[in-house]
Amino acid sequence: MSANGTQAVDRAAALIALVVQADEPISFTTLVDEAGLAKSTTSRLLAALERAHLLERDAGGAYVAGPLFALYAARHDPWREIGRLARPTLQRVADDTGETVHLAIPRGDTVVQVAQVDTRYVLGTRDWMGVEVPPHTSAQGKVLYAFDALPLPEGELDTPAERSLRTLAELERDLAKARRNGYAVTRDELEPGLSAVAAPVRGRDGNVIAALGVSGPSARIATESDQIGRLLVEQADSLSALLRRRTLKEGAA
Amino acid sequence: MSANGTQAVDRAAALIALVVQADEPISFTTLVDEAGLAKSTTSRLLAALERAHLLERDAGGAYVAGPLFALYAARHDPWREIGRLARPTLQRVADDTGETVHLAIPRGDTVVQVAQVDTRYVLGTRDWMGVEVPPHTSAQGKVLYAFDALPLPEGELDTPAERSLRTLAELERDLAKARRNGYAVTRDELEPGLSAVAAPVRGRDGNVIAALGVSGPSARIATESDQIGRLLVEQADSLSALLRRRTLKEGAA
């Protein structure tokens, strides 16, 4: 990173980042240590940031994100923001696999897509944002079932394709496998020729809140499902790390 | 505000505030004008803020809130944040009236309290956070009904108190009155001796998303309902203005 006449702003920004990323009240002294600045400098900068409503002190005098952050959060849907944060991750997966990549979240007892990056192949999946399919026919749905992010279906399962899972027992077996592998797969279970792989994304408190998935023609996906699965788990974990509160240390994007 | 060795940070913070408060992409030139800084200075500061992930440029090169804001928003419930932003408003009402003040939002077909400031009187209302009551027996519920923030109840109305409204027609008449006055009143309709007044808070898109209310003993509240109503409307409007995107000009808190 360059340092061209913005030392003060850079330092102030670093303080903000520490507070926001940690997402729990941080004491003055901790900030001094963590940022490696002189006490006096830190004090002045923090005072300025507080005046600007970028930071705030809680009852105990520790620093937390200020009203400007609250204002932003009050005005914006968290799910859309998760999608926004996930974009670079999706893009990385898209670049690596060349396939269409999605991020999906549970809503009620169904699954909705909140972000998508398209394939570079001509034969790709279409725009799935907002389209609803029976969760047990999609890899993302299976992930959300498997990790308790979505209540299991009751009664008869829809069977839109010949290879769709037909019974709850079959589904349960598949979910157990997903839990073992860390990722879920569907092959020709929604449409013949369409396959998908997905891995779980965990939220602040550690439980699964979303599924990161890749979908495309079985010819390309199904044969590589293991490799794609591992990639997805890795990337989903790094996204989870972003959403989890940061304990220490840094790492840019 | 004082300027003790933090000019750069103050200016940078002002730029962030402009972008976040406007809540729509702002071009470089607009920022230069609005902040009244030299082009070169603005450019340098904005570049630093972008490096720090506090701001971001959209496809058209205009500035929007950056990933740190998205991260905060992804991690926090907007309703709780609205409650946080409302705190100073509630406090002001509490100071003016001396009574217990609440902010409530619709959730499903019921009403939940998201913030509360307590009375200084001994005889006050208790902690209502999370307690559920039939909406038509609370002033806040009536406000949310009246301004289409909550679906009207069906079938029989609960009548926990002697003076509770008993029919949908009665309720409708009361709601019409609330729409005319701009605020709603309940008197002894939930518990004998308990009265309340509430006014609507509007969100970003102009429709009602919350109700700001005061409650306390009928002896104090009911006799002053008109004056309290006007105060609530005024304060609720100022809260609405905060949540609405800011078109121009400034104003501190």
Place this chain on the structure above:
DNA sequence: AATGCGGTTCCATATTATGGAACTCTCGGG
């Protein structure tokens, strides 16, 4: 009363931010 801890204020210093001007890029006309 004395000591230590968390934080703020002071002040001389020189490092860092500043803004005018020059420069680059892109787009729209003529």
Place this chain on the structure above:
DNA sequence: CCCGAGAGTTCCATAATATGGAACCGCATT
């Protein structure tokens, strides 16, 4: 194809601004 205008970035000499060590403050603990 060239010219000009608008948007934005880079350069650089200048001095205004941020810096950090030390002194200071207030509060708890012993």
